[in-house]
Structure formats: structure tokens, C-alpha cells
Amino acid sequence: MSVGSEFKSSGITKDSPENMLLGAGTIHKGLKYDPVKKAWNFSESLLFATSGGSKLKIKPTFTDYDVDGATVKIKGFQRKTGETATLETNPIEITPEVFKMSLVGDEKDSEIAEGYKEITSRALITEGDYLENLAYVGKKANGTPVIIIFDYAICTSGLELEGKNKEASTPTLEFECVAETSPEADRLPWHIFYPKADSEANTNTDAGNKGKTE
Numbered sequence: 001m002s003v004g005s006e007f008k009s010s011g012i013t014k015d016s017p018e019n020m021l022l023g024a025g026t027i028h029k030g031l032k033y034d035p036v037k038k039a040w041n042f043s044e045s046l047l048f049a050t051s052g053g054s055k056l057k058i059k060p061t062f063t064d065y066d067v068d069g070a071t072v073k074i075k076g077f078q079r080k081t082g083e084t085a086t087l088e089t090n091p092i093e094i095t096p097e098v099f100k101m102s103l104v105g106d107e108k109d110s111e112i113a114e115g116y117k118e119i120t121s122r123a124l125i126t127e128g129d130y131l132e133n134l135a136y137v138g139k140k141a142n143g144t145p146v147i148i149i150f151d152y153a154i155c156t157s158g159l160e161l162e163g164k165n166k167e168a169s170t171p172t173l174e175f176e177c178v179a180e181t182s183p184e185a186d187r188l189p190w191h192i193f194y195p196k197a198d199s200e201a202n203t204n205t206d207a208g209n210k211g212k213t214e
Contacts, residue, residue: 018142024053025138027089029131031149040147042137047091048098051170054089056136056148058190085150085177085190087136090170094161102159102173104129130154134175144195150177151189 028045061082064073091098099119100107110118134153138146157174177188 018140020141021138021146022141023139024050025136026050027054027087027091028135028137029133031133031135031137031147040145045133045135047134048093048095050090051092051168052090054087054136056087058085058188059083083188085188087134087148087150087153087175087177088157088172089136089175090172092168092170094169094171098171098173099159101129101131102155102157102171125154130178131175134177145193147191147193149191149193150175151191152178152180154178 026042027047027050028042029047031040031042031045033040060080061084062078063081065077065079067074067077070077096107096117096119099105103119104122104125105119106122107117107119110116112118131150131153133149133151135147135149137148140146153175155173156176157172159173160171161169162171163169177190179185179188
């Protein structure tokens with residue numbers, strides 16, 4: 001064997017095609033798993049159609065210990081001291097719900113224009129301003145979903161609309177994951193769900209059936 005012949009020109013394996021995340025994905029509010037039906041409420045929880053895709057970012061915050069004499073980072077001398085998780089998306093449906101979730105405001109029947117509702121600014125954030133189980137659902141090339149859920153999120157971007165001829169207005173909304181009120185507020189309530197590999201699923205099924213008789 002010649003020197004260097006063991007090196008590969010790419011990282012492609014037989015599993016590579018199935019592990020690619022394709023498409024823009026979908027955005028959901030109130031996405032939950034029903035253990036009785038053994039299914040997610042994908043259709044019922046759809047929030048809006050999007051244009052231009054979505055961007056999800058989960059980033060831990062690290063603090064390095066200062067050690068006299070050390071001029072480089074050292075393994076084991078880092079500490080996780082926080083994290084942020086955001087979901088940026090572009091709704092193509094501009095509904096009253098989009099207005100309300102992007103602004104801290106109240107909706108009421110208009111006293112000025114008959115037959116209209118109106119949304120006005122509110123000074124304080126209330127419980128209803130937080131979205132429960134905000135989720136991004138993407139699909140891998142083999143059709144299986146990858147589901148990322150924020151237990152609680154709030155829109156921090158506000159609302160910016162731009163109207164153009166022959167184009168739909170697609171404001172960019174950014175939602176930030178927030179923790180529930182707790183004395184131990186040291187982590188964000190985000191979850192990433194993905195299907196088990198066939199081999200692992202079969203192993204768990206066999207283990208569950210062990211000891212059962214016909």
C-alpha cells in the first residue's frame with residue numbers, strides 16, 4: 001500500500017444521502033406528541049406558511065478560567081455559563097396572529113372604524129405573549145422528521161413590513177427561547193427529536209418483547 005492511499009477525497013458514506021436535511025421546513029405553535037395516538041399534531045399546529053426559509057441557532061456561552069502562565073485555552077478549564085436559542089423565520093401570511101405575536105399589544109373591536117379590529121401597544125409583557133411549544137420541523141432526505149421545540153419563546157424582533165410590486169411582504173421574525181420561572185434558571189427548555197436508527201429501534205423492540213409468551 002502506497003503512502004497516503006488510505007486517505008479519502010470526501011466524507012461521503014453509504015448513509016450520507018439519508019442524513020441530509022432538505023427543504024425549508026415548517027413552523028409550528030403548540031406542537032405536541034400524543035402518546036395514545038403515537039403521533040405529533042403536525043397539521044393542527046402549523047403556524048404560517050413561510051418564504052425564504054428559516055434559521056435556527058442554539059449557542060452555549062462558555063467562560064474560561066484564567067490560569068497564570070497559560071497562554072492558550074486548556075481542556076477542562078471551560079465552564080458553560082449560559083446559552084441562547086433563537087428561531088428566525090419569514091412568514092408569507094400576515095395574519096392578526098402575526099401582528100400580535102411580533103408586538104406587545106392588545107387586540108380589541110375598534111371604536112374608531114366600524115367593522116374593524118385594532119391592535120394597540122401595551123406597556124407590560126403578559127403570559128399570552130409567550131408562545132408555547134414553538135417548533136421547527138425539517139425533513140431528512142429519507143423522509144424522516146427532525147423536530148426542534150422551544151417550550152417557551154417570545155418574539156424579540158418586532159415587526160417590519162416592506163411592500164413591493166409583484167412581491168409578497170415577508171417580514172423576518174426572530175423568536176427567542178426562554179426558561180420557565182424557577183430558582184434553577186440555568187438551562188433553556190429546548191428539545192431536538194429525531195427517529196431512532198432501524199437497528200436501535202429493532203434492538204429496543206426485541207428487549208421489550210423478551211420474556212413475553214404467545
